[in-house]
Amino acid sequence: MPRMSADVAPFARNAARPVIYREDIVFEDRKDSPSLKSFKEAKQEFERNYTMNVLRIAQGNVAEAARLAKKDRKDFYDVMRKYKLRSQDFRIP
Numbered sequence: 001m002p003r004m005s006a007d008v009a010p011f012a013r014n015a016a017r018p019v020i021y022r023e024d025i026v027f028e029d030r031k032d033s034p035s036l037k038s039f040k041e042a043k044q045e046f047e048r049n050y051t052m053n054v055l056r057i058a059q060g061n062v063a064e065a066a067r068l069a070k071k072d073r074k075d076f077y078d079v080m081r082k083y084k085l086r087s088q089d090f091r092i093p
Contacts, residue, residue: 048083051076052090060091 037045050069058065065087066076080087 047079048085051079051083051085055080055085055087055090058090060087060089062087 051065054065054069055062058068062076062080063073066073069076071079079085
C-alpha cells in the first residue's frame with residue numbers, strides 16, 4: 001500500500017484504510033491561529049504588494065503604473081502615500 005504524505009499524515013485519524021475520506025481529516029481550529037490575519041490586514045498587505053508590483057513593472061513611472069492598475073493617477077498617489085512608497089525607489093538607474 002502506498003505511504004501517506006508527511007503533509008497529510010498528521011491530519012488523518014485512520015490511515016489504515018486505503019482511501020482517506022473527508023471525515024478522516026481533522027483540521028486544527030484556525031480561529032485562534034496567530035498567523036491568521038484580519039481581513040483589514042490582509043487587504044492592506046495585498047494593496048501594498050500590488051502597488052509595489054505595478055510600480056516595478058512601470059519602472060517607477062506613476063502615470064504608467066496608474067494606467068496599468070486602471071486607477072486615477074491622483075488616487076494612485078494617495079495609495080502610494082498611504083504606504084510611504086516613493087516612485088524613485090522603483091526606477092531602474
